[in-house]
Amino acid sequence: MTTTALDRPAVSTRPAAVLLGLVRIVFGWVMLWAGLDKVFGLGFATPAERSVLSGVSPTKGYLGNLDGPAAAVMGPLAGNVVVDVLFVGGLVLGGLALLLGVATRVAGIGAALIFAPLWFTSLPLANNPVVDQHLVYVLVGLLLAFTPSGTALGLGAVWARLPFVRDHAWLR
Template sequence: MSITPEHEERSSTTVPGRREPRVTAPRHARRATGGPALALLRIAMGLVFLWAFADKLFGLGYSTTTAGAWIHGGSPTRGFLGSVAVGPLASTFHSWAGTGWADWLFMAGLFCIGLALVAGVALRLTAVAGTVMLLLMWAAEWPLARFTSVGEATHSTHPIIDYHVIYALVLIALAATLAGDTWGLGRRWAAATGDRAWLR
């Protein structure tokens, strides 16, 4: 009796009426494809944050006009937080809107999270910081509400799961799977931080 290794293709004589064994890619080869896929997801996620940073900084004309650019005196948080009309934290967000500390903290978060994701470093810290930021943005949009405080439809498509929640789960998954090790500086970062695992 011979045992065919998992990574070798089985060869047998065709027997009429008998289904031939299905040959699939070896397990380690399929597992290896996960690294590049996660790396692409990581980089794409990082570019989402970096683009938001650049648009608000320079006013590239997408979500931020040139006149509203941060470098031209605009506020990255005034428009979004100032227009919150749903949820129990609406008044809190209104008080934060346009303040210097909120603008700087928001922009620093976008830039640092985006840069860390693209570079593949500090993914644990990035997942924590990014999740906090995204959950605050989720609370500002409050998808549980179907109507705003003035009775207008919110057009919420799901009471809990929206893109903020999905993005947060992506950040957590990237950190948990060491996604920075492929096409990134994750291994070097881990070696440099040593026992300070929370920085990884």
């Protein structure tokens, strides 16, 4: 029987698995930190007076001030409570899941769904005509979603053995 690259395991060497685990952890921290900063206003990207706990929408300032091609599509979502909860909840819960190596499929796809619109709203890009960090984050999220990224340096193997997760493969 002939095998192709698609038939082989996604990560076949220990160094590659460890690097994939490290990428997952670092990306999980990027997401978790961004979410926590928006909620608590830790003074990095979000000052305390602009935090969710101060009653400020995490999407209103950014989406409400768009002027590129995405303004007509994304602008009306500014300050929408559902969008705010999905955005911050996705950052915090997705980041935590990636840090732990659990539910990496859901967290990776969720990350792509968070960062793809951010890439779109950044158009036209200032430093590169096509690629910025948001597009890289989309690709990293998808990579983590469709590889066994949670098993190296994470709880993914333990998570996958849980009966509910075993019965619902999309939770892996």
